[in-house]
Amino acid sequence: MAFLSDDLLARIHDRAAAHDADNTFPADDLADLRDAGYLRAFVPVEYGGAGLGLEEIAAEQTRLAKAAPGTALGINMHQIIVGLGRHLVRNGNSRGEIILRDAAAGELYGFGISEPGNDLVLFGSITEAAPDGEGGYRFTGTKIFTSLAPVWTRLLTFGRDDSGEDGPHSVFAILDRRDGGFTVADDWDTLGMRATQSNTTRLEGARAPESRILTRCEPGPSKDPVVFGIFSHFEILLAATYLGVGERAVEVAAEHVRTRRSVKNQTVYANDPDIRWRIAEAALAVNAVGPQIRELARDVEAGVDRGPIWMPQLSAAKNAASEATLRAVEQSIRACGGASYYSRHELSRLYRDALAGLFQPSDQESLHAAWANAILGPIEK
Template identity: 35%
Template sequence: RPASEAQARLLGVARALAPRFAERAGRHDQDATLPRENLADLRDAGYLAAAVPVEYGGSGHGLFDVTAAQLELARGDGSTALAVGMHVMTCGTEASARSWPEEARRRILGEVTGRGALINNIAAEPELGSPRGGGRPRTVLVPAGPGRWRLSGHKTFSTLAPELAYLITYVAVEDGSGDTGRVAVSGDLPGVRVEETWDALGMRATASHDVHFDDVELSDADLLTRRPPGEPDPAMMQGGWFPLTVAAAYLGVAFSARDEAVRFARERRPTGYAAPISQIPHVRERVGGMDATLLAARTFLLATAEEWEARPEGRLALAPQVAAAKRFATNGAVEVVDAAMRVVGGVALLRGHALERHYRDVRGGLVNPPIDARALEMLARAALDEPGERHPHDG
C-alpha cells in the first residue's frame, strides 16, 4: 500500500509504463541499444524529475518513494530501470547533499525539470575501478588560465552516455593542491567522445559505454565540488541513493521472473499429467521459496530506504544496514531467477525468452558497489572494531 498520495502517483506512473517497456525489452537487449522511446515516455510522465526538489521544479520525492518506484519499473525492463535510476540517483544525491554551488544546482536541475535533461555521475576508470576502493583518478583537471580548466581522461561504465546532458565527472585537480573534485561536463562540448564499448552479458540496453575527454575546455562555473585528500566526499556521505536504487532494479527483475514462472506453472500441463505442474510438490516448494525471498528482500530494502530518509543525522551509522540491504536484495534476485528457471525448464534457456534475459540481467547486481565482500566488511567493522558492543538491529 502506498505510504502517501505522492508516492501513489509515482508508483502509478511506474506501473503504467512497465508493461510498455516489457514489450520493447527483448529487442533492445538483443541489439544492445538504448531504449530511447522508454526515456521519452519517462520524460513525458515527469519521472525524470522525481527526485528533484520542489524548489527547482521537481516532484521532491525522497529515497523511499524512488526505491519503491524503481522496483515497479524494473518489472517491465531491468535495463531501463537501472539506467534511469542512475539519473534519478544523481538528482536525489544532490538534493540530499546540497554540495554543488547554488547557481550550478539551479541550472542543472532546472534543465532536468525544464527539458528533461539526463545527468549521471561518471566516476569509474580502467585503472581506478570504482572510487569506493580508494585511489586517485587518472582523469585530470588542469588549470588553463584564470577561471579556466582543461579536462582529459577516460571513464568506463558511463550509463546513458549517448544521451547525457551533463556528465558529473570525478577528477583529480592538478593545480598542486592534491584535491579531487567533480565537474559538470556538457555532453555536447568539443572533446567529449563516447566510445560504444558496452557489449555485456546482462543489462545490455543501458548504454554504459566508455567516455573520453580530450582537452575539454571548462570554467570555474563547471567545478561543482573539490576536497583535499582525506576529506569525505559529500556524495558518498549521502550513500543510500546508489545502493538502494540499484538493488531495487535487480529485485524488480526478480519479481518479473517470479511472475513468469508462476504463470507457466499454472498453465503448463504436459500430456502425461492430469493437472498443471503447479500441483507438483517440488514446483510448489520452489514457488514458495521465491515468494519468501522476495517478501523478505523487498521489506528489508524499503524499510532501510524509509529509515535512511527519516534519519538524516544517522545516515553514516546506517551505512552497514544499507550495504546489507543491497547485498540481500541482489543475491536474493539471483536466487529467485535461478529458481524460476528451474520451474520453467529448458524453454527458459532459449534466446528471446524473458527468463533467459532476466537470468543474465540479475548477475550485474553482484558487481555493483558495494560488492558483497565490502558490504560484509562494513558489517564486521561495525561489530568488531567500533567502540561498544553493537548489534545489527541497533538504531
C-alpha cells in the same frame, strides 16, 4: 499512488526483448518517460518537479525494472544524481540547485564515476583533474559503464587533483555534453543490461567551469555531502532496481507453471509440491529486500546520522537485493524447466540482467571488509 501508469509500463515491457536482442538504446522508452514527467519526478516542487521522495522514487524504479531492467538501470543513474542535488540543497550546498534546475528543464544526467581497474570507485579517482586557472577543471581519463552514453546531456564525473601542497583531492563536477572534450566508444556488447548502452567514455580535457564544480574533498569514504549523497542514492536506487528484476522473475515463473503440464502427474506444474516450493523460495528471497530499502530511504531523507555503520549498511542493502534477485531468478528458471533456456523466454533475459548486479559497487569483497572492520576493527599490523 503510482507515478508511472500501467499502460506506459506495458509499452516499455513490450519493447524490452527487442532492445536486448538488437543491443540498442531504448529511445522510445526515454521519450515516453520524459513525456510522463519522470525525469523531473524526483525534483522538489519548488524547483519545478513532481516532488517525489526517495522512498517513492525507489518504488517507481522497482516497477520500471519489472517492465524493462535495462531501461530502469539507465534511468536510475539520472535519478541518483537528482537525489544528490536534493541532498546537497538540504545540506546547505547551493550547487545542488544546478542539478535540480537542469532536471526540471529536461536535461538528462549520466554517471561518469567508474574507471577500469580502479577498485576504489567513488573513494579515489585515477582520472586527472587539472585546474584551468579560472576556478574550473579539465578532466582527462577513462570512465567505464557510463549508462545513457548515447543520450546524456549532463555528466557527473570526478577526478584527482594533485596540484595542491595539501595532498591529493577528489574533484566532483558536472560536464555539459555541448562543451565536448570527450569521446564515446562503441563498445557496449555485454551479456545483459544491454539497453543501458553504458559505453566507455574517454575524457580528453573535458572542462567544467567553476560554477559546475560540486566539491573538492579528500579521497576516501567521507561525510562530504557530495560523496555521501552519491553513495547513499546509488546503493538504495540500485537495490530498488534489482528488486524489480527479482519480483518480475517470480511473476514470470508463476505464469509459466500455471500452464505447463506434467505428463507424469496429469496436472499443471503449479500443483507440484516441489515446484511450489521453488517459487515460494524465490518469492521469499526478494520479500526481505523491500523493507531494507524503505527504511534506509526514510533515514536518508530525514538526515539520520547512523555513524560509521552508515555506508556499510547502505552497501548491505544493495548486496541483499542483487543476491536475492539472483536466487529468485535461478529458482524461477528451475521451476520453469528447459523452456526458460531459450533466449526468447523472458527468464533467460532476466537471468542475464541480474548478473550485472555482481559487478556494480559495492561488491561482496568491499562489503565484507567494511563490515569486518566495523565489527572487529582494522587488521592488526
